[in-house]
Amino acid sequence: MLEKYYRPHGHQVSFSRDQASQFAKHVANDFNPIHDPESKRFCVPGDLLFAVCLKKYGLSQHMSFTFSGMVGSDVGLVFPETDAAKIDIADENGKQYLHFERDGETTLDGSRIEKLVYQYVQFSGHNFPHILVPLMAQQGVMINPGRPLVIYQGMEIRLDTLDFTTPELSLADSTLDAQGKRGKVRLEFNIEADGATIGSGSKHMVLSGLRPYDEAKLQELIDAYAERRRTMGTS
Template sequence: MFLDDFHCLVDDRTVISADQASRFAKRIAGDFNPIHTPGARRFCVPGDLLFALVLARFGLSTRMSFRFLAMVGADRPLLFREDEQGGIGVYDDDGKCYLQVHRSGETTHDVEVIEAFTRCYVAFSGKNFPHYLKPLMEQHGVMFNPRRPLVIYDSMGFSLDRLDAETPSLALEDSSLEVIGKRGDVSLEFRIDGAGQPLGTGSKKLVVSGLCNYDAEAMDDIVSEFYRLKAEDAEA
C-alpha cells in the first residue's frame, strides 16, 4: 500500500513521524503549509494523511463526512476505532479525539479504487494555497499573518453515486470566505467525476486564523516561497 511509507505501526497504534508527515504533505498532496515542516513551532500531521489512513483501513463509502477536532503532533500513538454504529474515531491513549468520521451507504474495500480516490482527493486538497485561498483573500482584502500563517482543516464530506470509478477526478465548483473578526471560514465546493462522467459532489471547510489587511507584496513573497519549496522538493 502506498501509505506504508508515511506511517508505522507500534502494537495496535499508528505512529506518524514529522518526516513521514512532511513527505506525505509535499510528495502526495503538494502541500507546503509551514505547519507540516519538521521543527515548526505548531507542527501537525496533515489532515489528509489521517483521511487517507481511514479509507485504507475502513474502506470508501458512498457518503462520508470528516470532522477534524484537534491537531495531531509528530510521533503521537493513535488508535483508529470503529463504533457499533459504523462511526470511526481517531484517538490518542488519553482518549482525546482528533478526527470523527460518519459514513453511510455502500462500502468498497477495493485497494485500487480506494488508492485512486485518495490520490485524486489529496492532490485537489493540496491546492488550498495558493490556488484557492489567495484569490479569496485578495477579493476580501484580508490575509493570514505572513509571519505566522495558519490554515487549519476543519471538515470535509462527499457523496458518491457509485464506487467503481478507477480514474476519478475532482474540480472546484465554488468557493467562499466568511470573515469573522480575525478568523476566516473558507468553504470549497467540488465536483467528482469518473471517466468523464459525473460521479458525485463534496465540500471542504478551512479556518484561516490571525487575519490582517491584505498586503500584495507580502503575499507575492509567500507565493514565491511556496513555489521555491516546491521546486526544491522536486529536485530532491
C-alpha cells in the same frame, strides 16, 4: 502507496515527522511549513489521517470528517475494530483528534480507494495560492505572512456510485466568510470518472490572524511558497 507514511502498532497508528512531511510534500504537494520536520508547530497533515481512515475502514458513498485536534509526531492513534457508522479516532489517553461518519455502500478495493485518495489530497494540497489568494483578494483580507495559519476543519464526500476506475476532482465553488481576524473557507468540488459526474464534496478550513489585504506582502508570501516547492518538491 500509503504504508510508508505511517507506522502500525496493532490497533494503533503513529506518524514520524519525516513520514508526515514526505506525505505532505510528495503526495499532496502541500508545502505548508507546519508540516516541516523541524517545525516547532509541527502537525500531521489532515489529509494523511483521511487517507489512513479510508485504508482502514474502506470507502463509503457518504463520508464526513471533522478534525478536533492537531496530531503531533509519534502520537499513537487508536483505530478501533468496528463497522459502526460513527467513529472517533483518539489517542490511548482518550484525547480525540478526528470524528467521522459514513453511510451507504462501502468498498474495500485497495486500488480504487488509493486512486480516490490520491486525487483528493492532490486537490486539497493546492489550496494555496491557487484558490485562497483570489478569495482573500476578493474579501480584502489576508493571512499573516509572518505566521500563516490555515486550519483544516473537515471535509465530506458524496458518491452516487463506487463503480469507477479513474476519478478526477475539480473545483465547483469557493467561498470565504471573513469575520474579524478569522475566516471560514468552504471549497466545493465535483468528482468525475469515465466522462460522467459521479459525486461531489466539500472541504472546510479556518484562516486565523486575518489582516487588511496587502498585495505586495502577499506576493512575498506567494514567492516564498513557490521557492519552497521548487527546492523541496519533486513535482
